[in-house]
Amino acid sequence: MSAPLLRVEGLKTWFDTPKGIVKSVDGVDLDVGRGEILGLVGESGSGKSVTGFSLIGLVDKPGRVVEGRIDFKGEDLRTASPARLRSLRGDRIAMIFQDPMMTLNPVLRIGTQMIETVQAHRKVSRAEARARSVEALGKVGIPHPAERIDAYPHEFSGGMRQRVAIAIALLHEPDLIIADEPTTALDVTIQSQILAQVQKLAAEMGLGLIWISHDLGVVAALAQRVAVMYAGRIVERGTIDEVLDAPQHPYTAGLIGSTPMANERGKPLRQIPGSAPPALGRPSGCPFRPRCARATEICQTEPPETLTGQHGWRCFHPLQTPTEVRA
Numbered sequence: 001m002s003a004p005l006l007r008v009e010g011l012k013t014w015f016d017t018p019k020g021i022v023k024s025v026d027g028v029d030l031d032v033g034r035g036e037i038l039g040l041v042g043e044s045g046s047g048k049s050v051t052g053f054s055l056i057g058l059v060d061k062p063g064r065v066v067e068g069r070i071d072f073k074g075e076d077l078r079t080a081s082p083a084r085l086r087s088l089r090g091d092r093i094a095m096i097f098q099d100p101m102m103t104l105n106p107v108l109r110i111g112t113q114m115i116e117t118v119q120a121h122r123k124v125s126r127a128e129a130r131a132r133s134v135e136a137l138g139k140v141g142i143p144h145p146a147e148r149i150d151a152y153p154h155e156f157s158g159g160m161r162q163r164v165a166i167a168i169a170l171l172h173e174p175d176l177i178i179a180d181e182p183t184t185a186l187d188v189t190i191q192s193q194i195l196a197q198v199q200k201l202a203a204e205m206g207l208g209l210i211w212i213s214h215d216l217g218v219v220a221a222l223a224q225r226v227a228v229m230y231a232g233r234i235v236e237r238g239t240i241d242e243v244l245d246a247p248q249h250p251y252t253a254g255l256i257g258s259t260p261m262a263n264e265r266g267k268p269l270r271q272i273p274g275s276a277p278p279a280l281g282r283p284s285g286c287p288f289r290p291r292c293a294r295a296t297e298i299c300q301t302e303p304p305e306t307l308t309g310q311h312g313w314r315c316f317h318p319l320q321t322p323t324e325v326r327a
């Protein structure tokens with residue numbers, strides 16, 4: 001198997017706060033290949049966004065990446081200089097945020113901003129930069145892109161604005177895109193149009209894509225593989241089929257049972273009892289144990305073993321069989 005585009009091992013990102021060290025990301029391993037979409041899913045506060053920011057050197061103080069390796073095409077981004085990371089961010093790696101206005105400047109016409117973006121990294125004429133920008137807008141499904149390029153961000157609907165932000169991310173044909181809940185605020189029909197478009201573009205352009213979401217249904221529809229995050233760690237990973245058909249970690253099974261699209265039709269939705277532990281007050285051993293019906297003594301004393309294999313999980317008492325999961 002060829003080396004993945006991005007391989008992350010043992011990533012830890014902590015925040016020094018007056019109340020103590022918040023271990024937001026506490027040993028994350030993941031990888032993504034070219035043309036592959038990896039869904040990173042978990043409850044609010046599990047550390048998904050901080051993971052995404054850590055990968056591209058965008059964690060601000062009081063946060064810091066304290067440990068781990070971020071191997072991007074053979075280069076360790078954890079030890080890369082701020083200048084190198086800046087240059088990669090504008091070129092080989094792009095990020096798409098939940099709020100497109102994190103990307104778009106409200107006082108500039110879309111075209112002005114896109115042309116500047118192209119010319120910041122490529123020695124091309126204004127006319128060529130404009131042509132590239134129109135093409136990118138067309139690719140993400142903006143109708144009449146040659147005219148719409150002269151509009152301001154506020155002249156677009158929320159869904160169209162997010163498409164523009166995606167077009168900007170695509171401008172340099174990056175190798176990797178990290179998308180942090182970009183369709184969460186949109187209604188489902190717009191969301192599914194954008195997901196279909198992104199899926200097509202990722203395959204056509206051979207992009208590696210990390211799609212961060214709290215919604216397992218979205219990830220199941222979009223991604224080929226999924227990594228499930230809980231309390232700063234990946235607790236299960238595998239292909240969508242492996243994880244959805246035979247989840248091994250009780251948290252994953254709980255997530256499936258409480259997700260309308262992933263749960264079986266006609267079955268009542270189930271809630272995961274309790275709530276995720278605060279980042280400053282995580283229990284010893286397995287952080288999921290206070291919410292877990294399968295927990296035993298060992299879960300209190302030791303953290304579960306590390307992930308191994310393509311379908312891997314971090315649990316002393318995995319579910320083992322699909323029938324047990326659906327019971």
Ligand SMILES: Nc1ncnc2c1ncn2[C@@H]1O[C@H](COP(=O)(O)OP(=O)(O)OP(=O)(O)O)[C@@H](O)[C@H]1O
Nearest residue numbers: 015022024043044045046047048049050051214279
């Ligand atoms: N600047 C900061 N200072 C202290 N703690 C922080 C800071 N930024 C994030 N955290 C903490 O890190 C943890 C993980 O946050 P993160 O935003 O990555 O979660 P998330 O899974 O993306 O959640 P959501 O879906 O709500 O965005 C949280 O407990 C959060 O409070």
